[in-house]
Amino acid sequence: MDLERISKKSVHKVLEEGAKEVESYLVRVRSLTAYIDDDRVKNLEEKLDQGISVRVLLNGKMGQSSSTFHTTRDLEECGAKAVALAKLSRPDPYFKRFPGFSQPAGFVDVRQEDAASATTGYLKEKVEEIVRAAGEEVKVPRGLLRVALVERALANSNGATFRELGTMAYAHFTSMTKGPEPGEGCDCYYSSGLSGLDTQAMGDRLRQKARNAQGAEHFKGKMTGSVILPPDELAEMLLASVGYSLDGENALRHRSPWAELVNKEVGNELVNLRDQPWDPRSALSGRYDDEGTPTREKPLVERGVLRTLLYDSYHAQMGKAAATGNYIRRDPSDALNLYRRGGATMPVNLAWKPGTQSVEDMISDVKEGVIVEKLAAPDVNSVTGGFALEVRCAKLIRDGSVVGHVDQCLLVGNFYQALKRVGAVGNDVAVHRNCIIPSVRFDGLEIVGSE
Amino acid sequence: MMDDLQLAVERMRAEGADFCDARYQTITTNGIAVVDASVRRISEDRIRGVCLRARKKGSWGYATTVDASKDVILEAAVKAARNALAGNAMGRPIPDTGEAKVELKAKVKLHPSQVPMEEKVQAVLDMDRAQKVDARIVNTNSVLREEVRQNSLVNSHGRQLSWEEVRTTIMVQAVASEAGRTEFFYDIKGGGLGYEVVRETDLEAFGREVGKESLKMLAAEKAPSGLLTCITDPAISGLLAHEVMGHASEADEIVKRRSFLTDMVGKQVGSPLITMVDDGTVPEARGSVPFDDEGTPSSRTVIIKDGVYQGYMQSLETAAEMGVKPTGNGRAQSYDRRVWVRMTNTFFEKGDQNLEEMIADVKFGVLTDRMISGMEDPVGGGFEAKALRGYLIENGRVTKLLRSFTLTGNALEILRTGDAVGDKVELDGGSCGKGIEDWVPVSSGGPHCRFKIVLGGD
Numbered sequence: 042m043d044l045e046r047i048s049k050k051s052v053h054k055v056l057e058e059g060a061k062e063v064e065s066y067l068v069r070v071r072s073l074t075a076y077i078d079d080d081r082v083k084n085l086e087e088k089l090d091q092g093i094s095v096r097v098l099l100n101g102k103m104g105q106s107s108s109t110f111h112t113t114r115d116l117e118e119c120g121a122k123a124v125a126l127a128k129l130s131r132p133d134p135y136f137k138r139f140p141g142f143s144q145p146a147g148f149v150d151v152r153q154e155d156a157a158s159a160t161t162g163y164l165k166e167k168v169e170e171i172v173r174a175a176g177e178e179v180k181v182p183r184g185l186l187r188v189a190l191v192e193r194a195l196a197n198s199n200g201a202t203f204r205e206l207g208t209m210a211y212a213h214f215t216s217m218t219k220g221p222e223p224g225e226g227c228d229c230y231y232s233s234g235l236s237g238l239d240t241q242a243m244g245d246r247l248r249q250k251a252r253n254a255q256g257a258e259h260f261k262g263k264m265t266g267s268v269i270l271p272p273d274e275l276a277e278m279l280l281a282s283v284g285y286s287l288d289g290e291n292a293l294r295h296r297s298p299w300a301e302l303v304n305k306e307v308g309n310e311l312v313n314l315r316d317q318p319w320d321p322r323s324a325l326s327g328r329y330d331d332e333g334t335p336t337r338e339k340p341l342v343e344r345g346v347l348r349t350l351l352y353d354s355y356h357a358q359m360g361k362a363a364a365t366g367n368y369i370r371r372d373p374s375d376a377l378n379l380y381r382r383g384g385a386t387m388p389v390n391l392a393w394k395p396g397t398q399s400v401e402d403m404i405s406d407v408k409e410g411v412i413v414e415k416l417a418a419p420d421v422n423s424v425t426g427g428f429a430l431e432v433r434c435a436k437l438i439r440d441g442s443v444v445g446h447v448d449q450c451l452l453v454g455n456f457y458q459a460l461k462r463v464g465a466v467g468n469d470v471a472v473h474r475n476c477i478i479p480s481v482r483f484d485g486l487e488i489v490g491s492e
Numbered sequence: 493m494m495d496d497l498q499l500a501v502e503r504m505r506a507e508g509a510d511f512c513d514a515r516y517q518t519i520t521t522n523g524i525a526v527v528d529a530s531v532r533r534i535s536e537d538r539i540r541g542v543c544l545r546a547r548k549k550g551s552w553g554y555a556t557t558v559d560a561s562k563d564v565i566l567e568a569a570v571k572a573a574r575n576a577l578a579g580n581a582m583g584r585p586i587p588d589t590g591e592a593k594v595e596l597k598a599k600v601k602l603h604p605s606q607v608p609m610e611e612k613v614q615a616v617l618d619m620d621r622a623q624k625v626d627a628r629i630v631n632t633n634s635v636l637r638e639e640v641r642q643n644s645l646v647n648s649h650g651r652q653l654s655w656e657e658v659r660t661t662i663m664v665q666a667v668a669s670e671a672g673r674t675e676f677f678y679d680i681k682g683g684g685l686g687y688e689v690v691r692e693t694d695l696e697a698f699g700r701e702v703g704k705e706s707l708k709m710l711a712a713e714k715a716p717s718g719l720l721t722c723i724t725d726p727a728i729s730g731l732l733a734h735e736v737m738g739h740a741s742e743a744d745e746i747v748k749r750r751s752f753l754t755d756m757v758g759k760q761v762g763s764p765l766i767t768m769v770d771d772g773t774v775p776e777a778r779g780s781v782p783f784d785d786e787g788t789p790s791s792r793t794v795i796i797k798d799g800v801y802q803g804y805m806q807s808l809e810t811a812a813e814m815g816v817k818p819t820g821n822g823r824a825q826s827y828d829r830r831v832w833v834r835m836t837n838t839f840f841e842k843g844d845q846n847l848e849e850m851i852a853d854v855k856f857g858v859l860t861d862r863m864i865s866g867m868e869d870p871v872g873g874g875f876e877a878k879a880l881r882g883y884l885i886e887n888g889r890v891t892k893l894l895r896s897f898t899l900t901g902n903a904l905e906i907l908r909t910g911d912a913v914g915d916k917v918e919l920d921g922g923s924c925g926k927g928i929e930d931w932v933p934v935s936s937g938g939p940h941c942r943f944k945i946v947l948g949g950d
Contacts, residue, residue, distance in 0.1 A: 076830070078581060079748040085575035086554040088828050089568075092539070105535035111559040122536050129609045131531045131617075161575055182750040183927065213927065217750065217871055225871040263717075294528065295630035296667045296674060375929060377828050381537050417876040418867035422896055424667070424674050427950030429898035431867070431876040449874070451900060451948035453717070489717050489948050 044069055044194035045148070045204040047116065048093075052196045055097055055120035060127065062098035064139045064197040064332065065120075066370075067091070068379045070189055075164035077184035077214070080172050085161040092380035094370075095123040096139070101132035107380045135359040140334045141199035149205040149328045151321070153234025156188040156208035164188065167240055174244020175216055179226070179251045184214035188235065189376035193331070201333040209324035210235050211374040216247035224255025224434070227415060229273060231373050231472050233324045253414060253446050254434040260450035260490040267410030267438070267464055268452060268486040269403055276476035277419035278428070279391060282456040283314065285423035287341060288386045289352040293360050296424055298457055299347055308345040308460035311396070315340050316351075317477060318366065318389035324373040325475045329366070331384050336366035341388065345461075353386045373474050393478040396466030403465045403482050404438055411435040411447065411488060412480075426457035432488070453487040494654070496562045497646040500544055500569040505648055507573030509546035509553075511586040511808075513647035513786065514569070516542050516560065517827035519639065522604065524613055526620040526634045531613060543827040544572035547586065547809075551579020556828040584812045589787065591650030596782050598658040599775075600686030604638040607687045612636055615690050616662075622699030623666040628710070629703050630674075631667035636660075636690065637682075639933075643785075651787045659778055659933055660685050661921065664699050666706040675709035675895065677702055677880070678862070683778040683921050683935065708893060712881055715897035715949030721857030722899065722945040723850055723885070726918035730936030731866035731877040733768050734838045734924065736903035738936070739868040741770070741795050741803075742821070742833040742926075743810035752873035752904075756801040762907030765843055768796040768938075770805050772820050772836030778921030779836035779934035783820065786831060790820035795838075799907075807833045823932045832926055840938030843913025847940050850912045852888040858947060859883040859890060859940075860899070863920070875903045875945075897949040906943045914939030 044067045051065040069091040076084035093116055094107035104127030108119040164186050172181045187210070194204040212230035217223040228246045230238050270278065286307075291297035299307060318336035320326050330336055332354055340348045352360060353368035368384040404412060417431035430452045436443045467480035497514035504512035518540040525533040541558040542565050553575025555568035620634035641657040661682030668675055679702045682689055724732065737753070745751035753761070772790025774780050781790050786808050794802045806814070807822030810833055823834035851859065862880035869875070877899045884892040919937035 078744075081581035082551060082579045083581045084552045084554060084830060085578055086556075086830065087571055087575065088554070088556045089558065090541075090556070090828060091558055103531075103534070105533060106537070107535070108538045109540050109558040111561075119538075126534045126536060126609070129613060130534045131613070134530055162578065165578060182745075182748050223871060294667070295669060296676070298674065378539060378826075381539065383533065383535075417869065417874060417900075418865065420865060420878070422864075422950065424676055425896070425950075427896060429878075429948035429950040431874060431898070431900045433869070433872070433874065449900075449902070451717075451898060451946070453948050453950055455950065 044192055045202060048194045048196035049202060051093065051095065051116050051120055052198055054117060055095060055124060056198060058121060058124045060097040060099045060124050062138055062198050064096045066094045066331065066380060067194045069192045070376045072187065072189040072376050073159060073161050073164055074185055074187040075161060075168045077168050077172060077181050079182055080180050082165050082168060085165060087161060088377060090377050093119050094380040095120050097123045097127050098136060099124060099127040102127045102130040103133050103136060104130055136355050137358060139197040139199055140201055140332060140354050140364055142201045149203065151327060152190065152206050152208040155235040156210045157190045159188045159235065167238065170240035171214060171244050174241045175247045179216045179218050179248050181214055181216050181247065186212045191376050195333045197333060203329045203333060205327050205329060207327060208233050209373060209376055212238065214243065214247055216251040218251045218255045224251045224253065226250025226254060229473065231324060231474055232322055233326060250414060257434050257446035257448040260447040260488060262490050264409060264488045265485060267407045267482050267484045269412040269480055269482045271413060271480050272471040272478050273473045274413050274416050274419045275478060275481055276473035278421050278456055279476060280474065281421040281423055282426055284387050284391065287351050287388065289350040289360055289362065290356045290386060292350050293356055298426065302347050303350060305347060306345050307347045308342060309463050310344040311463040311466050312342050312345045312460050313394035314342040315392045316388040316390065317392045320390050320477055322472050322477060323390045323475055325369060325371055325389050330368045331370040332368045334364045334366040334368065336389050351386050351388065353384065389475065391476045395468045395470050395479040398465055398467055400467055400469055400480050403467055403480065404443060405441040406465060407438045408440060410438045412438060421456045426455040428456060429453045451489045453489055459483045459486060493644055494646060494652055496565050497644060500565050501646050501648050503566050503569040504544060504546040504573040507570055508548060508577055509573045510548055511648055512546040513645060514542065514544050515785065515827055516644040518642045519826055522638045524616045524636045526616045528632055529621050534613065539826060541827045542568065544569045546573040546576040548576040550581035550583025551576050554830060583809065586808050586812050589647060589649040589651055589808065593652045596655040598656040600658045601688040602686040602691065603658065604640060604660065604687055615695055619664050619695040619699040622696045623664060623703035625700055625703035626707055628668050628670050628707055629666050630669045633665045635663045645787045647787055653783055653787050655782045657781060658684065658686055660687060660689050662690060662693065664702045666703045668706040668710055670710050673710055675706060677706035677709055683776045684780045685776050709881060709895065712893040712895035715858060715882060715894040715947055717948050719944055719946050721854050721942065722947065723857065723859040723940050723942045725860045725940055726937045727863040727920045728860040728877055728879055728899065729840055729938035729941045730920050731863055732875055732903065733840050733938055734835060734936035735866040735868045736873060736875045737768060737795065738770065738835045738838040740870040740873065741805055743804040743806045743814060744833045745870045746804050747810050747813045751870045753801065757803055759801050760799050761801045761904055762796060762799040763910035764799040765910050765913045766796055766799050766907055767841040769794050769841065770835050770838045774837045777837040777919050777935045781836065784822045785824040786822035788818045788820040788822060790836060793819045805833055805835065807831065825930050825932055829930050832930060834926065834932050835924060835934050837919060837935045839917060839919060839936060840941060842915050842917045842939045844915055845912050846915055850914060850940060850942050851885055851890060854885045855887060857885045858894065859885055864896065873903045875906060876900050897947055899945045899947055901946045906945055909944040910941055912942035914941065
C-alpha cells in the first residue's frame, strides 16, 4: 500500500465527514531486535507495525484519533472517530489551521542502507561480536541491538504532503565484572545506521566501565569543584532542561525559565547550541517534522545568548509566531507505535559546538573535581533546573590527574546556573538520543558524599 | 480469533518450537487533556495486533503483526519459530502450564464505555478551573485517561484465555510563579477502576487543593544534605520497595546472578519491622491483572517477611530455571513488546505506628511528600529517589516546607535502619520500565516508614 496515497485519501474522506481542517499521519515500520541475555543470544524479533493518526478541526473544535491499520475500514473508523470527538470538544481559542506547503514535497529518502537491509541474522552476529569484545573478565547480562526501517507519510487539507523513508539503529548493553561485589558498566549507540557501530570499541568500553565501577571507593565529605559530563549523561540533562526551556509552549504557559530571555544571556560564551535537523548521524534527521513543517538549521544559543524558541503549529498560532519544524513524534531508540504518540516540540538534533580540547586536556586543567562515568538517572527539574544526582561511578581528579574512581555520592547543582559556568568544551562529539554533543566541563558544582 | 491463534501455535510447534504462545490484544485509550481551562486534546488511540512467541531450548523468537488475517498470522508464526531456532541460549523446558479455558470481564463499577464523553470533558474542565485559586497560578493542567485492554492467549499447553483489563486515571498539576521563582504541585487518583474514580471524587476540591499546595511551594526551602532521619511517605516508601528491592527480586536477574539479592533467601535483609510483597490480586490497584501475559494467574508473592528475605517473582521461564512455580509476573507492555519478569503491585506491609507518633520521636529529620522519580539498581542495590517536596522535622515537630530533594544510599543499609512503620498502606499508580523501555502498569507503595537516608537538596 502506498502510504502517501492512503494519507491523501484519508484526508479527503474525513473532509467529507464535515471536518474543516484535517491532518493524516501514517507510519509503517519494520523493526528488528537481537537481545543478549547473559552473553547468549536470547531473543530475535521481527516486528511489523503500521498505523495512522488523524487530527481534525471542526467548527473551531479539535479531535484526534490514532489506530493500527491493515484495512480501509480501519482508516475510515479512525477518521470518523476523530470527527466524532471534535464534535464533543470545546472551541479552541488558538488553533485555526494545519501547516501548508509553498511547494509540494514529494518523496524523501534518508535511509541508511545497512540498517534498511539488515536481517535478524546480521544483528545476531553483531551482538555476538560485542560480547566477544567485552572479553572473559566481564559478562554481558543484558544487551540489545535494534534497527528499524521507518516510512512516514503525511497529508493535510492545506495541501501539505510528504513521504519520507528513514532508518534508526540503537544499541544498549550492560556489563558486569564477575565475582563478589560486581561493578556495572553501560554503553549505548544511537544512529541512523550501523556503519558507526564499532563492536570492538563498544566491548572494550563495557569491560573498562565495569572494572572502573568495581574499583570505585565511596566518596567521603563534600567538594565544590569542576565536573566533566560525558556526552551520554550530558545529553539527558540537556534534554530535560534546555530541551524543556526551548519549547515555545512552556514559554507561553509561563512555566519556562527562558520565557522572556530571547536575545538575552542564558549561558556563558562557551554555550553554542544549534538545531541540526539534517545531520546524517542521527535517527531523527529528516526534511520534515512530524506535522509536515519543513525542518531547517538554526542557532538556538550563540555565545550564551538565546536566539529562538521552538514552536509546533499549534503553539505558533497561540504565540503569533511561525512554526519552526520541531514537532517530533519519533524516538531514536524505538520505532513502534509512532502514530500513537502525541508529538513534543524539541530540537530535531541538539548540537553543541565542539571545542578544541580532548578530554585529557580538560582533565589536566582541573584542580579538583570529577569526570562522571555513570549517573543513576541524569535528570533535571525542568522548571527550576535543580538536580541532585546519584553518581554510580566517576573518576576523581586532583591537580590535573585522575587519582581514582568514586561512587555513592550526589552531584548537586542547578543546570541553568551551570550553563553560566561552563569551563571547557571538548572535541569528542558523540550522538546520544537526538543530541550531537561533546563532553563539557562545568565549574563550581557540588559533590556530596554519603559518609 | 482463538481458532487462528490455535493454528499459529500448532504451526510454531511444527516448525520446531518446544513451547509457544500466541496473543491477540486490543488496547483502546481515551484521553482528555485540559490546559489553562481550554480543551487541548480529546483523543482515542487504539492498537491491535498479534504476537507469536516461540521457544527453543533457552532462546525466544518473536514476530508481531497488526494484520490479524489468518495467512499473515501463520506466516509470522513461522518467523517466530525460526527466530527461536536461531538463538543459542540454553534453558530448561517450560513445565506443563495445564489446560484452561477462561473468559473474564473487568470488575469495575462503571465501565468507561457506559459514560458519555460530554460528561468526561466537563469533569476535566471542572478540575482544571478549580486549580486557579490565585493570580500566582500561571498554568493549570488536567488529564483524564482511560485504558481498556482486551487480551486473548493460546499456548502450546492447551490454555485458551480471554480477559479484560480497565484502568482509569485523573491527574491535576498546577504551576505557581512569583518573583522569578516557579514551582509546581500535582495529584493523581486512579487504578484498576472504571469511571467511578471520577464520579466518587470531589473534582472541585481535587483541583483546588493542588492549586493551594503549588502556592505553598513558592516558599519552600532547600532541604538539608547528609545522612538524616527520614520518614518516607507512601510514595517514596513505594519507590524503595519497587525500584531497588522489587527490580532486584525479578527472577530473571537472579537466574543470571545480576541481582544483589541473589542467594539471599533466608537471610536478614532489613529491620524485623519490614515485610514486603508483590501482589497482582489487590482489588482496584493499577498493577492488578487476572493473568499475566503468559496466561499465569496473578498471585501474592512475599519478598521480605519480618526483615528476612523470602524469594522472587517468576515468569514461566525463570520458574522453570529455578524449579519453582510461576507467580504470574511474566508481563509485556503490549502485544508488540517482549515478556519479561515484571512487578504488579509492590509494597511494604503496614506496621503499628501512626504518623504523629513517628514524627514525635524525631529530633532532626525530614518527612517526604510525593515522588518525582526513582531509579533501579539491581546490581549494586543503590537507591535513588527524587521527592517532590518534604517537611523539616525539628524536636518532634514539623517546622518548614522543603523543596525537591534526592534520597540516596544502599538499600539494604537503609532497610536495616528501619525503626518505625506506619499503620496505613497507600498505593501509588504508575508505569514501570525495565532498562529504558517496556512500560507496564504497576503500583507501588506502603505506609510511612522511618529510616536513616542520605539526602541531597538541590
